[in-house]
Amino acid sequence: xxxxxxxxxxxxxxxxxxxxxxxxxxxxxxxxxxxxxxxxxxxxxxxxxxxxxxxxxxxxxxxxxxxxxxxxxxxxxxxxxxxxxxxxxxxxxxxxxxxxxxxxxxxxxxxxxxxxxxxxxxxxxxxxxxxxxxxxxxxxxxxxxxxxxxxxxxxxxxxxxxxxxxxxxxxxxxxxxxxxxxxxxxxxxxxxx
Numbered sequence: 001x002x003x004x005x006x007x008x009x010x011x012x013x014x015x016x017x018x019x020x021x022x023x024x025x026x027x028x029x030x031x032x033x034x035x036x037x038x039x040x041x042x043x044x045x046x047x048x049x050x051x052x053x054x055x056x057x058x059x060x061x062x063x064x065x066x067x068x069x070x071x072x073x074x075x076x077x078x079x080x081x082x083x084x085x086x087x088x089x090x091x092x093x094x095x096x097x098x099x100x101x102x103x104x105x106x107x108x109x110x111x112x113x114x115x116x117x118x119x120x121x122x123x124x125x126x127x128x129x130x131x132x133x134x135x136x137x138x139x140x141x142x143x144x145x146x147x148x149x150x151x152x153x154x155x156x157x158x159x160x161x162x163x164x165x166x167x168x169x170x171x172x173x174x175x176x177x178x179x180x181x182x183x184x185x186x187x188x189x190x191x192x193x
Contacts, residue, residue, distance in 0.1 A: 073095075089112065094146070107141055128140050128149060
């Protein structure tokens with residue numbers, strides 16, 4: 001049995017699942033977790049959808065604003081060509097985990113591909129969103145204001161495919177990025193300002 005979840009995040013005991021939960025049995029097509037198929041179950045039948053993206057959702061992360069508000073941050077996949085044939089921009093959206101409502105304005109990302117996101121903390125403890133996209137650069141955004149922080153962090157030669165946050169043994173906050181260039185990179189958030 002194969003189970004696929006497009007994006008998953010856990011914070012303060014709450015589980016947030018974005019995208020289809022799929023079960024595949026040998027010789028059978030995948031089914032949605034909400035369809036009444038044998039053996040499929042919902043993770044939380046009372047979960048309500050959080051809507052607002054115009055395209056697909058590529059990634060979710062959870063964290064807390066400086067005032068303690070628990071949030072989910074999502075990065076999207078543009079819906080396709082716009083009315084003049086160009087690709088619309090990507091967006092980062094911030095959602096209140098308690099209410100499911102958006103917080104502040106959506107953040108436009110200068111990318112035409114999907115956006116990976118993660119929530120971390122800088123050396124001074126302030127919460128930030130780090131985004132990675134198809135150009136191989138990482139951008140940092142102040143979680144409280146949505147304003148961009150510092151210059152892009154470059155190094156990957158192909159799109160960013162994964163992001164994670166953590167702390168080194170000396171207490172330094174870091175972001176780890178994985179790219180389609182077959183590398184991972186470890187970035188200190190102490191110096192990224």
